[in-house]
Amino acid sequence: MPVDLIVTCAVGFEDLVRGDLLQEHGIRSRSLAPGEILLQDVAESGLGFLSSTTALDRVAVPWDPAAAPQSVVDVVRRLAESVGVEAPVRFRVQAAADVREQVIARFTDVAGWVNAPSDWQVNLDVEQGVAQLGPLAWAARFGTLRRLPAATPVAVVAGLLRLAKCAPHDLLLDPCAGVATVSIVDSIDRPDGRGIAVDLDVEAVDLARQNLIDRGLQGRVEVSAGDATHLAVEDHSVDRVVTDLPFGKRIGSNSNNIELYPRVMREIERVLTPGGRCVLLTDDKRVFKDALARTRGLKIVREQVVRYHGVNPSAYVVTRSRAPGRRAR
Numbered sequence: 338m339p340v341d342l343i344v345t346c347a348v349g350f351e352d353l354v355r356g357d358l359l360q361e362h363g364i365r366s367r368s369l370a371p372g373e374i375l376l377q378d379v380a381e382s383g384l385g386f387l388s389s390t391t392a393l394d395r396v397a398v399p400w401d402p403a404a405a406p407q408s409v410v411d412v413v414r415r416l417a418e419s420v421g422v423e424a425p426v427r428f429r430v431q432a433a434a435d436v437r438e439q440v441i442a443r444f445t446d447v448a449g450w451v452n453a454p455s456d457w458q459v460n461l462d463v464e465q466g467v468a469q470l471g472p473l474a475w476a477a478r479f480g481t482l483r484r485l486p487a488a489t490p491v492a493v494v495a496g497l498l499r500l501a502k503c504a505p506h507d508l509l510l511d512p513c514a515g516v517a518t519v520s521i522v523d524s525i526d527r528p529d530g531r532g533i534a535v536d537l538d539v540e541a542v543d544l545a546r547q548n549l550i551d552r553g554l555q556g557r558v559e560v561s562a563g564d565a566t567h568l569a570v571e572d573h574s575v576d577r578v579v580t581d582l583p584f585g586k587r588i589g590s591n592s593n594n595i596e597l598y599p600r601v602m603r604e605i606e607r608v609l610t611p612g613g614r615c616v617l618l619t620d621d622k623r624v625f626k627d628a629l630a631r632t633r634g635l636k637i638v639r640e641q642v643v644r645y646h647g648v649n650p651s652a653y654v655v656t657r658s659r660a661p662g663r664r665a666r
Protein backbone atom coordinates (compact mmCIF):
# COMPACT_ATOMS: atom_id res chain seq x y z
CA MET A 338 0.00 0.00 0.00
CA PRO A 339 1.40 3.46 -0.86
CA VAL A 340 2.34 5.65 2.10
CA ASP A 341 2.81 9.36 2.66
CA LEU A 342 6.21 10.20 4.11
CA ILE A 343 7.62 13.41 5.57
CA VAL A 344 11.36 13.67 5.04
CA THR A 345 13.74 16.30 6.37
CA CYS A 346 16.97 17.70 5.01
CA ALA A 347 19.18 20.69 5.89
CA VAL A 348 17.28 23.94 5.30
CA GLY A 349 18.45 25.33 1.96
CA PHE A 350 18.80 21.99 0.20
CA GLU A 351 15.08 21.27 -0.27
CA ASP A 352 14.98 22.04 -4.01
CA LEU A 353 18.04 19.89 -4.71
CA VAL A 354 16.54 16.99 -2.77
CA ARG A 355 13.13 17.31 -4.41
CA GLY A 356 14.69 17.46 -7.87
CA ASP A 357 16.77 14.34 -7.21
CA LEU A 358 13.83 12.39 -5.80
CA LEU A 359 11.78 13.17 -8.90
CA GLN A 360 14.53 12.55 -11.43
CA GLU A 361 16.13 9.50 -9.90
CA HIS A 362 13.16 7.81 -8.22
CA GLY A 363 10.07 9.33 -9.87
CA ILE A 364 8.84 10.56 -6.48
CA ARG A 365 6.68 13.68 -6.48
CA SER A 366 6.84 15.93 -3.47
CA ARG A 367 5.92 19.27 -2.02
CA SER A 368 7.59 21.53 0.52
CA LEU A 369 5.84 21.58 3.88
CA ALA A 370 8.13 23.86 5.88
CA PRO A 371 11.81 24.83 5.78
CA GLY A 372 13.74 21.56 5.63
CA GLU A 373 10.55 19.47 5.51
CA ILE A 374 9.19 17.74 2.40
CA LEU A 375 6.03 15.67 1.91
CA LEU A 376 6.32 12.65 -0.38
CA GLN A 377 2.92 11.41 -1.43
CA ASP A 378 1.88 7.86 -2.27
CA VAL A 379 5.30 6.26 -2.07
CA ALA A 380 5.20 2.54 -2.87
CA GLU A 381 6.25 0.53 0.17
CA SER A 382 8.22 -1.70 -2.18
CA GLY A 383 10.26 1.30 -3.31
CA LEU A 384 11.79 2.63 -0.11
CA GLY A 385 15.38 2.07 -1.25
CA PHE A 386 15.78 5.79 -1.93
CA LEU A 387 15.80 6.40 1.83
CA SER A 388 19.22 4.85 2.24
CA SER A 389 20.69 6.06 -1.06
CA THR A 390 19.60 9.72 -0.76
CA THR A 391 22.22 10.81 1.73
CA ALA A 392 20.90 14.40 1.92
CA LEU A 393 17.84 13.07 3.76
CA ASP A 394 18.20 13.32 7.50
CA ARG A 395 14.98 11.89 8.93
CA VAL A 396 11.79 10.26 7.72
CA ALA A 397 8.40 10.31 9.39
CA VAL A 398 4.96 8.85 8.80
CA PRO A 399 1.69 10.44 9.85
CA TRP A 400 0.44 8.70 13.00
CA ASP A 401 -2.89 8.88 14.75
CA PRO A 402 -2.12 8.44 18.48
CA ALA A 403 -5.74 7.46 19.10
CA ALA A 404 -5.62 4.55 16.63
CA ALA A 405 -4.41 1.02 17.37
CA PRO A 406 -0.58 0.90 17.22
CA GLN A 407 -0.36 -1.95 14.71
CA SER A 408 -0.83 0.08 11.53
CA VAL A 409 2.02 2.48 12.29
CA VAL A 410 4.15 -0.34 13.71
CA ASP A 411 4.05 -2.14 10.36
CA VAL A 412 5.04 0.97 8.37
CA VAL A 413 7.82 1.87 10.80
CA ARG A 414 9.13 -1.72 10.60
CA ARG A 415 9.37 -1.47 6.81
CA LEU A 416 11.06 1.95 7.03
CA ALA A 417 13.47 0.65 9.66
CA GLU A 418 14.34 -2.36 7.52
CA SER A 419 14.94 -0.17 4.50
CA VAL A 420 17.53 1.95 6.33
CA GLY A 421 19.13 -0.98 8.13
CA VAL A 422 17.84 -0.41 11.67
CA GLU A 423 17.82 -3.69 13.53
CA ALA A 424 14.92 -4.88 15.70
CA PRO A 425 13.85 -4.33 18.38
CA VAL A 426 13.18 -0.67 17.65
CA ARG A 427 14.27 1.72 20.40
CA PHE A 428 11.74 4.52 20.83
CA ARG A 429 10.75 7.55 22.81
CA VAL A 430 7.42 9.33 23.21
CA GLN A 431 6.99 13.10 23.12
CA ALA A 432 3.82 13.90 25.06
CA ALA A 433 2.52 15.07 28.44
CA ALA A 434 3.59 12.68 31.22
CA ASP A 435 0.28 10.81 31.69
CA VAL A 436 -0.25 10.30 27.94
CA ARG A 437 3.40 9.33 27.51
CA GLU A 438 3.14 6.43 29.98
CA GLN A 439 0.08 5.04 28.19
CA VAL A 440 1.71 5.24 24.77
CA ILE A 441 4.93 3.65 26.02
CA ALA A 442 2.94 0.76 27.52
CA ARG A 443 0.98 0.20 24.28
CA PHE A 444 3.99 0.14 21.97
CA THR A 445 6.05 -1.97 24.36
CA ASP A 446 3.27 -4.57 24.63
CA VAL A 447 1.96 -4.60 21.06
CA ALA A 448 5.15 -4.04 19.07
CA GLY A 449 7.84 -5.28 21.42
CA TRP A 450 9.63 -1.93 21.03
CA VAL A 451 12.07 -0.85 23.73
CA ASN A 452 11.57 2.50 25.50
CA ALA A 453 14.97 4.25 25.20
CA PRO A 454 14.52 8.04 25.63
CA SER A 455 18.26 8.81 25.43
CA ASP A 456 19.15 6.40 22.61
CA TRP A 457 16.05 6.31 20.43
CA GLN A 458 15.64 5.39 16.79
CA VAL A 459 11.92 6.25 16.55
CA ASN A 460 10.28 9.30 18.04
CA LEU A 461 6.51 9.11 18.56
CA ASP A 462 5.35 12.71 18.64
CA VAL A 463 1.80 12.80 19.99
CA GLU A 464 1.21 16.51 19.39
CA GLN A 465 2.49 16.50 15.80
CA GLY A 466 0.93 13.11 15.05
CA VAL A 467 4.03 11.60 13.47
CA ALA A 468 6.29 8.63 14.02
CA GLN A 469 9.76 9.74 13.03
CA LEU A 470 12.95 7.80 12.41
CA GLY A 471 15.66 10.09 13.65
CA PRO A 472 19.28 10.71 12.82
CA LEU A 473 20.44 7.95 15.12
CA ALA A 474 18.71 5.53 12.82
CA TRP A 475 20.61 6.92 9.86
CA ALA A 476 23.91 5.92 11.43
CA ALA A 477 22.94 2.45 10.24
CA ARG A 478 23.70 3.59 6.68
CA PHE A 479 27.29 4.43 7.47
CA GLY A 480 28.01 2.50 10.60
CA THR A 481 28.68 4.82 13.50
CA LEU A 482 31.10 7.55 12.45
CA ARG A 483 33.73 8.59 14.96
CA ARG A 484 33.00 12.28 15.30
CA LEU A 485 34.27 15.48 16.91
CA PRO A 486 31.99 18.33 18.06
CA ALA A 487 32.74 20.36 14.90
CA ALA A 488 32.00 17.46 12.54
CA THR A 489 29.64 18.41 9.71
CA PRO A 490 26.22 16.66 9.70
CA VAL A 491 25.99 13.97 7.04
CA ALA A 492 22.91 15.50 5.40
CA VAL A 493 24.72 18.84 5.06
CA VAL A 494 27.78 17.18 3.55
CA ALA A 495 25.51 15.38 1.08
CA GLY A 496 24.07 18.73 -0.03
CA LEU A 497 27.56 20.22 -0.46
CA LEU A 498 28.61 17.23 -2.56
CA ARG A 499 25.50 17.56 -4.66
CA LEU A 500 26.45 21.19 -5.42
CA ALA A 501 29.98 20.04 -6.32
CA LYS A 502 28.75 17.85 -9.21
CA CYS A 503 31.60 15.35 -8.97
CA ALA A 504 32.16 13.13 -12.00
CA PRO A 505 32.68 9.41 -11.33
CA HIS A 506 36.50 9.45 -11.45
CA ASP A 507 37.17 12.95 -10.11
CA LEU A 508 39.78 13.54 -7.44
CA LEU A 509 38.09 15.26 -4.49
CA LEU A 510 40.06 17.24 -1.93
CA ASP A 511 38.86 18.23 1.54
CA PRO A 512 41.63 20.45 2.97
CA CYS A 513 39.90 20.91 6.39
CA ALA A 514 38.60 17.37 6.56
CA GLY A 515 38.09 16.80 10.30
CA VAL A 516 36.97 13.19 10.69
CA ALA A 517 36.60 12.77 6.88
CA THR A 518 32.80 13.06 6.69
CA VAL A 519 33.02 14.56 3.19
CA SER A 520 35.22 11.75 1.85
CA ILE A 521 33.03 9.06 3.42
CA VAL A 522 29.69 10.41 2.21
CA ASP A 523 31.22 10.95 -1.24
CA SER A 524 32.37 7.33 -1.36
CA ILE A 525 28.76 6.13 -1.17
CA ASP A 526 27.74 7.94 -4.34
CA ARG A 527 31.03 7.47 -6.20
CA PRO A 528 32.38 3.96 -5.88
CA ASP A 529 35.15 4.83 -8.37
CA GLY A 530 35.98 8.22 -6.87
CA ARG A 531 39.25 9.10 -5.19
CA GLY A 532 39.86 11.55 -2.39
CA ILE A 533 42.41 13.45 -0.36
CA ALA A 534 41.59 14.44 3.23
CA VAL A 535 43.85 16.82 5.15
CA ASP A 536 43.48 18.37 8.58
CA LEU A 537 45.78 20.28 10.90
CA ASP A 538 44.47 18.53 14.02
CA VAL A 539 46.14 15.16 14.60
CA GLU A 540 43.25 13.87 16.71
CA ALA A 541 40.86 14.54 13.81
CA VAL A 542 43.27 12.85 11.40
CA ASP A 543 43.44 9.75 13.63
CA LEU A 544 39.65 9.55 13.75
CA ALA A 545 39.44 10.14 9.99
CA ARG A 546 41.89 7.32 9.39
CA GLN A 547 39.88 4.97 11.63
CA ASN A 548 36.61 5.98 9.94
CA LEU A 549 38.12 5.19 6.55
CA ILE A 550 39.63 1.87 7.67
CA ASP A 551 36.30 0.83 9.25
CA ARG A 552 34.69 1.20 5.82
CA GLY A 553 37.53 -0.25 3.75
CA LEU A 554 38.15 3.15 2.14
CA GLN A 555 41.82 3.59 3.08
CA GLY A 556 42.90 2.71 -0.45
CA ARG A 557 40.65 5.34 -2.00
CA VAL A 558 41.13 8.30 0.30
CA GLU A 559 44.59 9.55 1.15
CA VAL A 560 44.43 11.05 4.64
CA SER A 561 47.18 13.07 6.28
CA ALA A 562 47.92 15.73 8.88
CA GLY A 563 48.69 18.94 7.08
CA ASP A 564 48.01 22.60 6.62
CA ALA A 565 45.36 23.74 4.14
CA THR A 566 47.59 26.69 3.33
CA HIS A 567 50.54 24.42 2.29
CA LEU A 568 49.19 21.26 0.76
CA ALA A 569 51.42 18.42 -0.42
CA VAL A 570 49.37 18.29 -3.61
CA GLU A 571 50.52 18.95 -7.17
CA ASP A 572 49.47 22.05 -9.12
CA HIS A 573 46.20 21.72 -11.06
CA SER A 574 45.64 18.12 -9.99
CA VAL A 575 42.39 18.28 -8.00
CA ASP A 576 39.00 18.25 -9.79
CA ARG A 577 36.80 19.15 -6.84
CA VAL A 578 37.34 20.80 -3.46
CA VAL A 579 34.57 20.41 -0.89
CA THR A 580 35.15 21.59 2.65
CA ASP A 581 33.54 22.95 5.78
CA LEU A 582 35.95 25.74 6.71
CA PRO A 583 36.59 26.76 10.35
CA PHE A 584 33.79 29.24 11.08
CA GLY A 585 35.92 31.13 13.60
CA LYS A 586 33.55 30.25 16.46
CA ARG A 587 34.02 26.71 17.73
CA ILE A 588 37.19 26.31 15.63
CA GLY A 589 39.67 29.20 15.23
CA SER A 590 38.57 32.83 15.44
CA ASN A 591 37.39 35.58 13.15
CA SER A 592 40.82 37.24 13.31
CA ASN A 593 42.50 33.91 12.45
CA ASN A 594 40.20 33.58 9.46
CA ILE A 595 41.28 36.99 8.16
CA GLU A 596 44.74 35.44 7.79
CA LEU A 597 43.69 31.88 7.04
CA TYR A 598 41.03 32.25 4.35
CA PRO A 599 43.11 34.19 1.76
CA ARG A 600 45.94 31.68 2.15
CA VAL A 601 43.59 28.69 1.80
CA MET A 602 42.01 30.28 -1.30
CA ARG A 603 45.40 30.81 -2.94
CA GLU A 604 46.29 27.20 -2.23
CA ILE A 605 42.98 25.97 -3.65
CA GLU A 606 43.59 28.05 -6.78
CA ARG A 607 47.01 26.43 -7.12
CA VAL A 608 45.82 22.81 -6.88
CA LEU A 609 42.51 23.10 -8.79
CA THR A 610 42.31 21.72 -12.36
CA PRO A 611 41.37 24.20 -15.10
CA GLY A 612 37.75 22.96 -15.11
CA GLY A 613 37.66 22.48 -11.36
CA ARG A 614 34.82 23.37 -9.00
CA CYS A 615 34.73 24.00 -5.26
CA VAL A 616 32.01 24.09 -2.62
CA LEU A 617 33.14 25.88 0.51
CA LEU A 618 30.95 26.18 3.59
CA THR A 619 31.43 29.01 6.07
CA ASP A 620 29.57 31.22 8.48
CA ASP A 621 32.35 33.82 8.37
CA LYS A 622 30.86 35.21 5.17
CA ARG A 623 32.33 38.68 4.97
CA VAL A 624 35.84 37.40 5.59
CA PHE A 625 35.31 34.66 3.02
CA LYS A 626 34.01 37.02 0.32
CA ASP A 627 36.86 39.48 0.96
CA ALA A 628 39.39 36.66 0.72
CA LEU A 629 37.88 35.36 -2.48
CA ALA A 630 37.72 38.81 -4.06
CA ARG A 631 41.45 39.08 -3.44
CA THR A 632 42.21 35.64 -4.93
CA ARG A 633 43.15 35.91 -8.58
CA GLY A 634 41.60 33.27 -10.78
CA LEU A 635 38.61 32.24 -8.62
CA LYS A 636 35.05 33.52 -8.53
CA ILE A 637 31.85 32.75 -6.65
CA VAL A 638 29.15 31.43 -8.99
CA ARG A 639 26.51 30.57 -6.39
CA GLU A 640 25.76 31.15 -2.73
CA GLN A 641 23.36 28.81 -0.97
CA VAL A 642 22.41 29.68 2.59
CA VAL A 643 21.96 26.58 4.73
CA ARG A 644 20.50 26.19 8.21
CA TYR A 645 21.21 23.43 10.74
CA HIS A 646 22.01 23.15 14.46
CA GLY A 647 21.31 26.87 14.98
CA VAL A 648 23.83 28.18 12.43
CA ASN A 649 23.18 29.81 9.04
CA PRO A 650 26.36 29.33 7.02
CA SER A 651 26.58 29.70 3.25
CA ALA A 652 27.79 27.11 0.79
CA TYR A 653 29.78 29.02 -1.82
CA VAL A 654 30.23 27.38 -5.20
CA VAL A 655 33.52 28.61 -6.60
CA THR A 656 35.03 28.07 -10.06
CA ARG A 657 37.93 29.49 -11.98
CA SER A 658 37.41 32.93 -13.44
CA ARG A 659 40.12 32.29 -16.04
CA ALA A 660 42.53 29.55 -17.06
CA PRO A 661 45.29 28.98 -14.49
CA GLY A 662 48.62 30.70 -15.02
CA ARG A 663 47.26 33.52 -17.21
CA ARG A 664 47.57 37.00 -15.86
CA ALA A 665 44.54 39.28 -15.75
CA ARG A 666 44.76 42.05 -18.26
Ligand SMILES: C[S@@+](CC[C@H](N)C(=O)[O-])C[C@H]1O[C@@H](n2cnc3c(N)ncnc32)[C@H](O)[C@@H]1O
Pocket residue numbers: 485487488489490512513514515516517518519535536537538541563564565566580581582583584588589597
Ligand atom coordinates in the same frame (compact mmCIF):
# COMPACT_ATOMS: atom_id res chain seq x y z
C1 LIG B 1 34.26 22.70 10.62
S1 LIG B 1 35.60 21.64 10.92
C2 LIG B 1 35.45 20.46 9.60
C3 LIG B 1 34.60 19.33 10.00
C4 LIG B 1 34.66 18.16 9.05
N1 LIG B 1 33.94 18.43 7.81
C5 LIG B 1 34.11 16.92 9.74
O1 LIG B 1 33.01 16.48 9.40
O2 LIG B 1 34.75 16.47 10.70
C6 LIG B 1 36.98 22.57 10.38
C7 LIG B 1 38.28 21.80 10.43
O3 LIG B 1 39.32 22.63 9.92
C8 LIG B 1 40.52 22.23 10.56
N2 LIG B 1 41.52 23.28 10.34
C9 LIG B 1 41.63 24.51 10.89
N3 LIG B 1 42.69 25.18 10.36
C10 LIG B 1 43.26 24.36 9.46
C11 LIG B 1 44.37 24.46 8.59
N4 LIG B 1 45.12 25.57 8.53
N5 LIG B 1 44.67 23.42 7.78
C12 LIG B 1 43.93 22.28 7.83
N6 LIG B 1 42.86 22.12 8.63
C13 LIG B 1 42.53 23.15 9.44
C14 LIG B 1 40.11 22.01 12.00
O4 LIG B 1 41.04 21.19 12.67
C15 LIG B 1 38.72 21.35 11.81
O5 LIG B 1 38.84 19.96 11.84
